[in-house]
Amino acid sequence: MLAMQQSARVPRWRFCARxxxxxxASLSAMGTTSITVAEDPRVLQLLRRADDALILGHRLSAWxxxxxxxxxxxxxxxxxLDLIGQARALYQEAGAVSGHTEDQLVYLRDERAWRNCxxxxxxxxxxxxxxxxxVLYSAFADPFWxxxxxxxxxxxxxxxxxxEKECAYHLRHAAEWLVRLGDGTAESHRRAQEAVxxxxxxxxxxxxxxxxDAAMIEAGVIPDPRTLRDRWNATVDAVLARATLTRPPGGxxxxxxxVGLHSEHLGHxxxxxxxxxxxxxGARW
Amino acid sequence: MVxxxxxxxxxxxxxxxxxxxxxxxxxIADLGVLRAVSLRDGVVEVTITPTYCGCPAIPQIVAEIQxxxxxxGFAGTRVHTTLSPAWTTDxxxxxxxxxxxxxxxxPPPRAGSGRALFAEDKPVCPRCGSPQxxxxxxxxxxxxxxxxxxxxxxxxxxxxxxx
Numbered sequence: 001m002l003a004m005q006q007s008a009r010v011p012r013w014r015f016c017a018r019x020x021x022x023x024x025a026s027l028s029a030m031g032t033t034s035i036t037v038a039e040d041p042r043v044l045q046l047l048r049r050a051d052d053a054l055i056l057g058h059r060l061s062a063w064x065x066x067x068x069x070x071x072x073x074x075x076x077x078x079x080x081l082d083l084i085g086q087a088r089a090l091y092q093e094a095g096a097v098s099g100h101t102e103d104q105l106v107y108l109r110d111e112r113a114w115r116n117c118x119x120x121x122x123x124x125x126x127x128x129x130x131x132x133x134x135v136l137y138s139a140f141a142d143p144f145w146x147x148x149x150x151x152x153x154x155x156x157x158x159x160x161x162x163x164e165k166e167c168a169y170h171l172r173h174a175a176e177w178l179v180r181l182g183d184g185t186a187e188s189h190r191r192a193q194e195a196v197x198x199x200x201x202x203x204x205x206x207x208x209x210x211x212x213d214a215a216m217i218e219a220g221v222i223p224d225p226r227t228l229r230d231r232w233n234a235t236v237d238a239v240l241a242r243a244t245l246t247r248p249p250g251g252x253x254x255x256x257x258x259v260g261l262h263s264e265h266l267g268h269x270x271x272x273x274x275x276x277x278x279x280x281x282g283a284r285w
Numbered sequence: 286m287v288x289x290x291x292x293x294x295x296x297x298x299x300x301x302x303x304x305x306x307x308x309x310x311x312x313i314a315d316l317g318v319l320r321a322v323s324l325r326d327g328v329v330e331v332t333i334t335p336t337y338c339g340c341p342a343i344p345q346i347v348a349e350i351q352x353x354x355x356x357x358g359f360a361g362t363r364v365h366t367t368l369s370p371a372w373t374t375d376x377x378x379x380x381x382x383x384x385x386x387x388x389x390x391x392p393p394p395r396a397g398s399g400r401a402l403f404a405e406d407k408p409v410c411p412r413c414g415s416p417q418x419x420x421x422x423x424x425x426x427x428x429x430x431x432x433x434x435x436x437x438x439x440x441x442x443x444x445x446x447x448x
Binding site for chain 1: 335337338340341369372403404421423425426
Protein backbone atom coordinates (compact mmCIF):
# COMPACT_ATOMS: atom_id res chain seq x y z
CA MET A 1 0.00 0.00 0.00
CA LEU A 2 2.72 2.39 1.00
CA ALA A 3 4.72 1.42 -2.03
CA MET A 4 1.75 2.11 -4.31
CA GLN A 5 1.18 5.52 -2.76
CA GLN A 6 4.81 6.45 -3.20
CA SER A 7 4.81 5.12 -6.72
CA ALA A 8 1.75 7.20 -7.64
CA ARG A 9 3.47 10.31 -6.32
CA VAL A 10 6.81 9.82 -7.94
CA PRO A 11 6.56 12.39 -10.73
CA ARG A 12 5.48 15.24 -8.46
CA TRP A 13 7.91 14.22 -5.73
CA ARG A 14 10.77 14.21 -8.18
CA PHE A 15 9.81 17.64 -9.39
CA CYS A 16 9.41 19.11 -5.91
CA ALA A 17 12.51 17.58 -4.38
CA ARG A 18 14.82 19.85 -6.34
CA UNK A 19 12.96 23.10 -6.87
CA UNK A 20 16.16 25.03 -7.57
CA UNK A 21 17.30 22.75 -10.32
CA UNK A 22 16.72 23.75 -13.93
CA UNK A 23 17.00 20.97 -16.42
CA UNK A 24 17.59 22.40 -19.84
CA ALA A 25 14.96 21.74 -22.46
CA SER A 26 17.43 19.91 -24.61
CA LEU A 27 18.76 16.96 -22.68
CA SER A 28 21.45 16.55 -25.27
CA ALA A 29 23.17 19.73 -24.03
CA MET A 30 25.38 17.53 -21.89
CA GLY A 31 24.35 13.95 -22.46
CA THR A 32 24.73 11.10 -20.02
CA THR A 33 26.97 9.35 -22.50
CA SER A 34 30.48 8.97 -21.21
CA ILE A 35 33.15 10.82 -23.12
CA THR A 36 36.36 9.40 -24.47
CA VAL A 37 39.37 11.69 -24.32
CA ALA A 38 42.04 11.46 -26.99
CA GLU A 39 45.08 11.31 -24.76
CA ASP A 40 48.18 12.60 -26.41
CA PRO A 41 51.07 12.61 -23.91
CA ARG A 42 50.44 16.24 -22.90
CA VAL A 43 46.70 15.79 -22.33
CA LEU A 44 47.39 12.60 -20.39
CA GLN A 45 49.93 14.41 -18.24
CA LEU A 46 47.51 17.26 -17.54
CA LEU A 47 44.78 14.76 -16.63
CA ARG A 48 47.09 12.81 -14.30
CA ARG A 49 47.92 15.99 -12.37
CA ALA A 50 44.38 17.38 -12.50
CA ASP A 51 42.78 14.10 -11.37
CA ASP A 52 45.17 13.88 -8.38
CA ALA A 53 44.15 17.36 -7.25
CA LEU A 54 40.43 16.97 -7.97
CA ILE A 55 40.00 13.59 -6.27
CA LEU A 56 41.98 14.61 -3.19
CA GLY A 57 40.09 17.91 -3.04
CA HIS A 58 36.80 16.05 -3.30
CA ARG A 59 37.83 13.64 -0.54
CA LEU A 60 38.80 16.53 1.76
CA SER A 61 35.58 18.41 1.07
CA ALA A 62 33.67 15.47 2.60
CA TRP A 63 35.05 16.49 6.02
CA UNK A 64 32.96 19.65 5.94
CA UNK A 65 30.53 19.28 8.82
CA UNK A 66 32.46 16.37 10.36
CA UNK A 67 35.95 17.64 11.20
CA UNK A 68 37.14 17.28 14.81
CA UNK A 69 37.44 21.07 15.33
CA UNK A 70 35.89 24.09 13.68
CA UNK A 71 39.35 25.42 12.80
CA UNK A 72 40.24 22.12 11.17
CA UNK A 73 37.03 22.14 9.23
CA UNK A 74 38.05 25.50 7.77
CA UNK A 75 41.54 24.16 7.09
CA UNK A 76 40.44 21.04 5.22
CA UNK A 77 37.85 22.99 3.23
CA UNK A 78 40.50 25.58 2.32
CA UNK A 79 42.97 22.91 1.21
CA UNK A 80 40.18 21.31 -0.83
CA LEU A 81 39.44 24.69 -2.42
CA ASP A 82 43.08 25.17 -3.41
CA LEU A 83 43.29 21.66 -4.90
CA ILE A 84 40.04 21.97 -6.83
CA GLY A 85 41.24 25.36 -8.10
CA GLN A 86 44.46 23.77 -9.33
CA ALA A 87 42.46 20.96 -10.95
CA ARG A 88 40.21 23.43 -12.76
CA ALA A 89 43.18 25.26 -14.29
CA LEU A 90 44.66 21.93 -15.43
CA TYR A 91 41.33 20.66 -16.85
CA GLN A 92 40.90 23.89 -18.80
CA GLU A 93 44.29 23.30 -20.43
CA ALA A 94 43.53 19.62 -21.17
CA GLY A 95 40.05 20.45 -22.44
CA ALA A 96 41.35 23.17 -24.76
CA VAL A 97 43.23 20.42 -26.61
CA SER A 98 40.77 17.54 -26.29
CA GLY A 99 37.71 19.66 -27.06
CA HIS A 100 35.93 19.25 -23.73
CA THR A 101 34.77 21.57 -21.01
CA GLU A 102 36.16 21.09 -17.51
CA ASP A 103 32.71 19.90 -16.40
CA GLN A 104 32.62 17.23 -19.10
CA LEU A 105 36.05 15.99 -18.08
CA VAL A 106 34.95 15.64 -14.47
CA TYR A 107 31.35 14.50 -14.80
CA LEU A 108 31.39 12.32 -17.88
CA ARG A 109 34.54 10.23 -17.69
CA ASP A 110 34.12 6.64 -16.54
CA GLU A 111 36.26 5.19 -13.81
CA ARG A 112 38.71 3.57 -16.20
CA ALA A 113 39.42 6.96 -17.81
CA TRP A 114 40.56 8.56 -14.52
CA ARG A 115 44.32 9.00 -14.23
CA ASN A 116 44.85 9.87 -10.56
CA CYS A 117 47.20 7.87 -8.37
CA UNK A 118 45.61 5.38 -5.98
CA UNK A 119 46.77 7.29 -2.89
CA UNK A 120 44.39 10.23 -3.34
CA UNK A 121 41.28 8.07 -3.80
CA UNK A 122 41.80 6.17 -0.54
CA UNK A 123 38.93 6.82 1.87
CA UNK A 124 39.16 9.57 4.47
CA UNK A 125 39.13 6.96 7.25
CA UNK A 126 39.74 8.57 10.62
CA UNK A 127 41.39 11.98 10.96
CA UNK A 128 44.83 10.33 11.18
CA UNK A 129 44.35 8.59 7.82
CA UNK A 130 43.30 11.87 6.19
CA UNK A 131 46.36 13.65 7.59
CA UNK A 132 48.81 10.89 6.64
CA UNK A 133 47.41 10.79 3.08
CA UNK A 134 47.89 14.58 2.93
CA VAL A 135 51.49 14.44 4.17
CA LEU A 136 52.44 11.72 1.68
CA TYR A 137 50.83 13.60 -1.24
CA SER A 138 51.89 17.14 -0.32
CA ALA A 139 55.49 16.06 0.35
CA PHE A 140 55.49 15.09 -3.34
CA ALA A 141 53.30 17.86 -4.80
CA ASP A 142 55.34 20.62 -3.17
CA PRO A 143 58.70 19.77 -4.86
CA PHE A 144 56.92 18.57 -8.02
CA TRP A 145 55.22 21.91 -8.64
CA UNK A 146 58.30 23.82 -7.46
CA UNK A 147 60.36 22.13 -10.18
CA UNK A 148 57.57 22.43 -12.76
CA UNK A 149 57.81 26.22 -12.57
CA UNK A 150 60.70 25.80 -15.02
CA UNK A 151 58.60 23.72 -17.43
CA UNK A 152 58.99 24.27 -21.18
CA UNK A 153 55.17 24.27 -21.23
CA UNK A 154 54.22 27.86 -20.39
CA UNK A 155 50.68 27.00 -19.26
CA UNK A 156 51.86 24.25 -16.92
CA UNK A 157 54.64 26.48 -15.57
CA UNK A 158 52.07 29.18 -14.77
CA UNK A 159 49.85 26.74 -12.87
CA UNK A 160 52.92 25.35 -11.08
CA UNK A 161 53.88 28.83 -9.91
CA UNK A 162 50.66 29.05 -7.96
CA UNK A 163 50.29 25.41 -6.96
CA GLU A 164 53.73 25.12 -5.38
CA LYS A 165 53.01 27.86 -2.85
CA GLU A 166 49.67 26.34 -1.95
CA CYS A 167 51.05 22.80 -1.64
CA ALA A 168 53.96 23.98 0.55
CA TYR A 169 51.41 25.48 2.94
CA HIS A 170 49.30 22.28 2.89
CA LEU A 171 52.41 20.24 3.67
CA ARG A 172 53.29 22.40 6.63
CA HIS A 173 49.79 22.14 8.04
CA ALA A 174 49.49 18.37 7.58
CA ALA A 175 53.00 17.79 8.98
CA GLU A 176 52.18 19.78 12.11
CA TRP A 177 49.08 17.64 12.61
CA LEU A 178 50.96 14.40 12.11
CA VAL A 179 53.47 15.43 14.79
CA ARG A 180 50.59 16.29 17.14
CA LEU A 181 48.93 12.92 16.50
CA GLY A 182 52.05 10.76 16.52
CA ASP A 183 53.55 12.48 19.54
CA GLY A 184 50.18 12.83 21.28
CA THR A 185 48.32 10.20 23.27
CA ALA A 186 48.83 6.45 23.04
CA GLU A 187 45.57 6.25 21.06
CA SER A 188 46.45 9.01 18.60
CA HIS A 189 49.91 7.48 18.15
CA ARG A 190 48.41 4.06 17.46
CA ARG A 191 45.99 5.46 14.89
CA ALA A 192 48.66 7.56 13.18
CA GLN A 193 51.02 4.60 12.90
CA GLU A 194 48.23 2.39 11.55
CA ALA A 195 47.46 5.05 8.91
CA VAL A 196 51.13 5.33 7.93
CA UNK A 197 51.40 1.54 7.58
CA UNK A 198 48.14 1.26 5.61
CA UNK A 199 48.85 4.11 3.17
CA UNK A 200 52.57 3.51 2.69
CA UNK A 201 52.17 1.04 -0.22
CA UNK A 202 50.37 3.78 -2.19
CA UNK A 203 53.28 6.24 -2.01
CA UNK A 204 55.45 4.49 -4.59
CA UNK A 205 53.08 5.33 -7.44
CA UNK A 206 53.86 9.04 -7.01
CA UNK A 207 57.33 8.38 -8.44
CA UNK A 208 56.41 5.79 -11.08
CA UNK A 209 56.79 6.77 -14.74
CA UNK A 210 55.76 5.17 -18.01
CA UNK A 211 56.50 5.89 -21.67
CA UNK A 212 54.03 8.82 -21.75
CA ASP A 213 55.71 10.43 -18.74
CA ALA A 214 59.14 9.77 -20.25
CA ALA A 215 58.16 11.72 -23.36
CA MET A 216 57.10 14.69 -21.21
CA ILE A 217 60.26 14.50 -19.10
CA GLU A 218 62.34 14.38 -22.29
CA ALA A 219 60.52 17.44 -23.63
CA GLY A 220 61.12 19.34 -20.39
CA VAL A 221 57.40 19.59 -19.62
CA ILE A 222 57.63 17.90 -16.20
CA PRO A 223 60.53 17.07 -13.91
CA ASP A 224 61.48 13.41 -13.59
CA PRO A 225 59.57 12.36 -10.45
CA ARG A 226 62.40 10.01 -9.54
CA THR A 227 64.66 13.04 -8.97
CA LEU A 228 62.21 14.21 -6.28
CA ARG A 229 62.43 11.05 -4.25
CA ASP A 230 65.37 12.16 -2.06
CA ARG A 231 63.56 15.35 -1.19
CA TRP A 232 60.36 13.42 -0.43
CA ASN A 233 62.28 10.93 1.74
CA ALA A 234 63.94 13.74 3.67
CA THR A 235 60.63 15.50 4.31
CA VAL A 236 58.69 12.39 5.28
CA ASP A 237 61.52 11.02 7.46
CA ALA A 238 61.82 14.35 9.29
CA VAL A 239 58.08 14.48 9.96
CA LEU A 240 57.86 10.83 11.05
CA ALA A 241 60.86 11.25 13.38
CA ARG A 242 59.33 14.31 15.03
CA ALA A 243 56.04 12.46 15.29
CA THR A 244 57.78 9.46 16.96
CA LEU A 245 56.35 7.28 14.18
CA THR A 246 58.14 4.43 12.43
CA ARG A 247 58.80 4.50 8.71
CA PRO A 248 57.51 1.22 7.25
CA PRO A 249 59.99 -0.93 5.36
CA GLY A 250 59.95 -0.41 1.59
CA GLY A 251 58.77 -3.40 -0.33
CA UNK A 252 55.99 -3.89 -2.83
CA UNK A 253 54.09 -0.81 -3.95
CA UNK A 254 50.58 -0.53 -5.37
CA UNK A 255 50.10 0.95 -8.84
CA UNK A 256 47.56 1.13 -11.64
CA UNK A 257 45.80 4.45 -11.10
CA UNK A 258 47.75 6.26 -13.83
CA VAL A 259 46.34 3.87 -16.44
CA GLY A 260 42.84 3.69 -15.01
CA LEU A 261 43.12 0.54 -12.89
CA HIS A 262 41.73 1.85 -9.64
CA SER A 263 40.94 0.54 -6.19
CA GLU A 264 37.32 -0.25 -5.38
CA HIS A 265 36.94 3.18 -3.76
CA LEU A 266 37.05 5.39 -6.88
CA GLY A 267 33.87 3.99 -8.40
CA HIS A 268 31.88 4.83 -5.28
CA UNK A 269 33.41 8.31 -5.18
CA UNK A 270 32.53 8.95 -8.84
CA UNK A 271 28.98 7.64 -8.37
CA UNK A 272 28.43 10.41 -5.85
CA UNK A 273 30.43 13.06 -7.71
CA UNK A 274 28.80 12.41 -11.10
CA UNK A 275 25.29 11.47 -10.03
CA UNK A 276 23.63 14.79 -10.74
CA UNK A 277 24.94 15.26 -14.28
CA UNK A 278 24.35 11.62 -15.13
CA UNK A 279 20.75 11.65 -13.84
CA UNK A 280 19.83 15.19 -14.86
CA UNK A 281 21.90 15.83 -17.99
CA GLY A 282 22.74 19.48 -18.51
CA ALA A 283 21.40 20.54 -15.11
CA ARG A 284 22.65 23.98 -14.07
CA TRP A 285 22.35 25.94 -10.86
CA MET B 286 46.21 60.61 -29.24
CA VAL B 287 45.87 62.73 -26.13
CA UNK B 288 42.21 61.83 -26.03
CA UNK B 289 43.01 58.14 -25.87
CA UNK B 290 45.56 58.71 -23.13
CA UNK B 291 43.00 60.54 -21.04
CA UNK B 292 40.48 57.80 -21.72
CA UNK B 293 42.95 55.11 -20.72
CA UNK B 294 43.88 56.96 -17.53
CA UNK B 295 40.19 57.22 -16.68
CA UNK B 296 39.62 53.49 -17.38
CA UNK B 297 42.62 52.57 -15.27
CA UNK B 298 41.40 54.73 -12.41
CA UNK B 299 37.97 53.11 -12.47
CA UNK B 300 39.29 49.54 -12.68
CA UNK B 301 41.78 50.26 -9.90
CA UNK B 302 38.96 51.47 -7.66
CA UNK B 303 37.07 48.15 -7.70
CA UNK B 304 37.20 46.60 -4.23
CA UNK B 305 37.81 42.99 -3.24
CA UNK B 306 34.52 41.30 -2.26
CA UNK B 307 36.15 39.55 0.71
CA UNK B 308 38.24 42.55 1.79
CA UNK B 309 36.06 45.55 1.01
CA UNK B 310 38.60 48.03 2.40
CA UNK B 311 41.12 47.05 -0.26
CA UNK B 312 40.95 47.82 -3.94
CA ILE B 313 42.18 45.26 -6.47
CA ALA B 314 45.04 47.68 -7.18
CA ASP B 315 46.02 47.72 -3.47
CA LEU B 316 46.02 43.91 -3.52
CA GLY B 317 48.13 43.61 -6.65
CA VAL B 318 45.33 41.64 -8.33
CA LEU B 319 44.99 44.25 -11.10
CA ARG B 320 47.87 43.64 -13.51
CA ALA B 321 47.18 45.78 -16.60
CA VAL B 322 44.67 48.07 -18.25
CA SER B 323 44.84 48.92 -21.95
CA LEU B 324 42.65 50.39 -24.65
CA ARG B 325 42.25 48.67 -27.99
CA ASP B 326 39.87 50.04 -30.64
CA GLY B 327 37.75 51.65 -27.96
CA VAL B 328 37.52 48.44 -25.91
CA VAL B 329 39.03 48.43 -22.44
CA GLU B 330 41.14 45.33 -21.77
CA VAL B 331 41.75 44.57 -18.12
CA THR B 332 44.08 41.85 -16.89
CA ILE B 333 43.76 40.46 -13.36
CA THR B 334 45.41 37.58 -11.51
CA PRO B 335 43.87 35.40 -8.78
CA THR B 336 45.44 35.33 -5.33
CA TYR B 337 44.85 31.56 -4.97
CA CYS B 338 44.01 28.99 -7.68
CA GLY B 339 40.59 28.37 -6.20
CA CYS B 340 39.82 32.01 -5.35
CA PRO B 341 36.02 32.13 -5.43
CA ALA B 342 35.96 35.94 -5.73
CA ILE B 343 37.28 36.09 -9.31
CA PRO B 344 33.90 35.92 -11.13
CA GLN B 345 32.55 38.69 -8.90
CA ILE B 346 35.64 40.85 -9.42
CA VAL B 347 35.27 40.41 -13.19
CA ALA B 348 31.59 41.40 -13.02
CA GLU B 349 32.34 44.44 -10.88
CA ILE B 350 35.10 45.69 -13.20
CA GLN B 351 32.70 45.41 -16.14
CA UNK B 352 29.88 47.10 -14.25
CA UNK B 353 32.10 49.95 -13.02
CA UNK B 354 33.43 50.67 -16.50
CA UNK B 355 29.96 50.42 -18.03
CA UNK B 356 28.63 52.94 -15.49
CA UNK B 357 31.42 55.31 -16.52
CA GLY B 358 30.32 55.05 -20.13
CA PHE B 359 32.83 52.58 -21.55
CA ALA B 360 30.98 50.53 -24.14
CA GLY B 361 32.90 47.28 -24.09
CA THR B 362 35.24 45.76 -21.53
CA ARG B 363 37.17 42.54 -21.78
CA VAL B 364 38.63 41.08 -18.57
CA HIS B 365 41.42 38.54 -18.86
CA THR B 366 42.67 36.32 -16.05
CA THR B 367 46.31 35.32 -15.99
CA LEU B 368 48.14 32.98 -13.62
CA SER B 369 51.64 34.07 -14.50
CA PRO B 370 53.58 35.64 -12.92
CA ALA B 371 52.10 34.10 -9.78
CA TRP B 372 50.55 36.58 -7.38
CA THR B 373 52.48 37.17 -4.18
CA THR B 374 51.61 39.04 -1.01
CA ASP B 375 54.66 41.20 -1.75
CA UNK B 376 52.48 42.91 -4.40
CA UNK B 377 50.16 44.37 -1.77
CA UNK B 378 50.89 48.10 -1.82
CA UNK B 379 52.04 50.05 1.23
CA UNK B 380 48.66 51.79 1.23
CA UNK B 381 47.02 48.36 1.13
CA UNK B 382 49.09 47.15 4.07
CA UNK B 383 48.08 50.20 6.10
CA UNK B 384 44.41 49.70 5.23
CA UNK B 385 44.61 46.03 6.24
CA UNK B 386 46.08 46.88 9.64
CA UNK B 387 43.49 49.61 10.20
CA UNK B 388 40.77 47.08 9.33
CA UNK B 389 42.14 44.69 11.98
CA UNK B 390 43.98 42.28 9.70
CA UNK B 391 47.73 41.88 10.21
CA PRO B 392 49.53 42.46 6.89
CA PRO B 393 51.65 39.56 5.59
CA PRO B 394 55.37 39.39 6.37
CA ARG B 395 57.62 40.38 3.46
CA ALA B 396 59.25 37.63 1.37
CA GLY B 397 58.25 35.15 3.98
CA SER B 398 59.05 31.72 5.28
CA GLY B 399 56.09 29.93 3.69
CA ARG B 400 58.21 27.05 2.43
CA ALA B 401 59.86 26.10 5.74
CA LEU B 402 58.42 23.12 7.60
CA PHE B 403 57.55 23.72 11.23
CA ALA B 404 58.03 27.47 10.96
CA GLU B 405 55.52 29.83 12.56
CA ASP B 406 54.75 33.36 11.49
CA LYS B 407 54.30 35.77 14.37
CA PRO B 408 52.45 38.80 13.02
CA VAL B 409 52.24 41.96 15.11
CA CYS B 410 48.83 42.48 16.72
CA PRO B 411 46.92 44.97 14.53
CA ARG B 412 44.99 46.24 17.58
CA CYS B 413 47.61 46.90 20.27
CA GLY B 414 50.85 46.51 18.31
CA SER B 415 52.30 43.77 20.51
CA PRO B 416 54.67 41.33 18.78
CA GLN B 417 53.66 38.66 21.32
CA UNK B 418 51.09 36.70 19.32
CA UNK B 419 50.28 33.06 18.65
CA UNK B 420 48.58 31.23 15.82
CA UNK B 421 45.17 29.73 16.47
CA UNK B 422 44.64 28.27 13.01
CA UNK B 423 46.69 28.17 9.82
CA UNK B 424 43.49 28.69 7.82
CA UNK B 425 40.82 31.31 8.36
CA UNK B 426 37.63 32.73 6.93
CA UNK B 427 39.11 33.25 3.46
CA UNK B 428 41.80 31.50 1.43
CA UNK B 429 44.26 34.33 2.05
CA UNK B 430 43.93 34.52 5.85
CA UNK B 431 44.97 32.69 9.04
CA UNK B 432 43.69 33.19 12.58
CA UNK B 433 45.96 34.46 15.37
CA UNK B 434 45.62 35.70 18.94
CA UNK B 435 47.44 38.50 20.75
CA UNK B 436 49.02 37.36 24.02
CA UNK B 437 49.10 40.96 25.33
CA UNK B 438 45.56 42.20 24.69
CA UNK B 439 44.11 38.67 24.23
CA UNK B 440 42.15 39.69 21.12
CA UNK B 441 41.96 37.20 18.26
CA UNK B 442 42.72 38.65 14.83
CA UNK B 443 43.04 37.64 11.18
CA UNK B 444 46.46 37.73 9.58
CA UNK B 445 47.19 37.75 5.88
CA UNK B 446 49.02 34.53 4.99
CA UNK B 447 52.43 35.00 3.41
CA UNK B 448 52.09 33.76 -0.14
